[in-house]
Amino acid sequence: MNSKTIARYGIIAALVAVGIVIDTLISAFTPVTIAAATLIIVLTICQSFDLKTAVFASTVFGILSLIRSYTIPNFISPAMQNPLISVLPRICIGFTCHLSLVGFKKIIPKKDFRLYLPYILSGAIGVITNTGLVLTMMLIFDQTTLTKVIATILALNFWIEFLCAVLIVPTISRVTIRAKRNVDNKNDTIVKKSNNKKDTAFEQTEKPSKKIKCEYCGLKNPPENDRCKNCGGILK
Numbered sequence: 649m650n651s652k653t654i655a656r657y658g659i660i661a662a663l664v665a666v667g668i669v670i671d672t673l674i675s676a677f678t679p680v681t682i683a684a685a686t687l688i689i690v691l692t693i694c695q696s697f698d699l700k701t702a703v704f705a706s707t708v709f710g711i712l713s714l715i716r717s718y719t720i721p722n723f724i725s726p727a728m729q730n731p732l733i734s735v736l737p738r739i740c741i742g743f744t745c746h747l748s749l750v751g752f753k754k755i756i757p758k759k760d761f762r763l764y765l766p767y768i769l770s771g772a773i774g775v776i777t778n779t780g781l782v783l784t785m786m787l788i789f790d791q792t793t794l795t796k797v798i799a800t801i802l803a804l805n806f807w808i809e810f811l812c813a814v815l816i817v818p819t820i821s822r823v824t825i826r827a828k829r830n831v832d833n834k835n836d837t838i839v840k841k842s843n844n845k846k847d848t849a850f851e852q853t854e855k856p857s858k859k860i861k862c863e864y865c866g867l868k869n870p871p872e873n874d875r876c877k878n879c880g881g882i883l884k
Contacts, residue, residue, distance in 0.1 A: 664708045680805045684812045694745035695821040703742035710738030737781030745774035771813035779806045
C-alpha cells in the first residue's frame with residue numbers, strides 16, 4: 649500500500665466521521681435517528697472509487713456507528729451495540745452499491761438522462777441494503793418490544809435516506825468522478841513531461857564526446873561537424 653492510498657483512506661475515514669457527527673447533531677433535534685449525511689458520503693465514495701475503497705468506507709461507517717452507540721447512547725443504542733446489527737449491514741453497502749453500479753453501467757445506454765440512471769439505482773440499492781439488513785438483524789438477534797418500535801421508526805427514517813440517495817448522491821458522484829479524472833490526466837501529463845526530460849538528458853549524455861582531428865590542419869573538431877572549422881577540409 650503506497651502513501652497515496654494511505655492518504656486517500658485517511659481522508660475518507662475523516663469524511664465519514666464528519667458525516668457521523670452531522671447526523672448525531674441533527675438527530676438530537678428529531679424524533680428519529682438519521683444517517684442521511686453519512687450515507688451521502690459513503691454512497692458517493694462507493695460510486696466514485698474502486699471496490700476496495702468502497703468497502704473500506706462502508707466498514708468505517710459501521711465501526712463508527714458501533715462506537716457511537718457506546719459513547720453517545722440513545723434509545724436505539726442497545727440494539728446497535730451488537731456488531732452484527734451495526735457493522736455487518738454497513739460493510740455490505742460497499743459491495744452492493746459499487747457492484748450494482750458497475751453492472752447497471754454495462755446494460756444501460758450512456759445517453760441523455762439515462763447517464764444518471766445507474767447512479768440512481770445504485771444509491772437506492774445501497775440504502776435498501778442498509779435499512780433492510782439492519783432491520784433483519786434486529787429481528788434475528790433482538791426480538792423485543794423496543795426493537796419493534798425501533799423498526800417502525802427506521803421505516804420512517806428510510807424514506808429520508810432514500811430520497812438523499814437518489815436525488816443528491818448521483819450528482820455528487822458524477823462531479824467527483826469528473827474531478828478525479830481531471831486530476832489523473834494532469835498527473836499523467838506531468839509524468840510524461842518528466843519522462844521526456846529524462847529521455848532528452850539521457851540522449852544528450854549518450855552523444856560521443858570524442859573530437860575528430862582534421863587530417864589537413866590538425867585541428868580537433870566537434871563530432872557533429874562534417875568539415876573542419878579552420879581549413880574547411882572534409883572530416884572522416
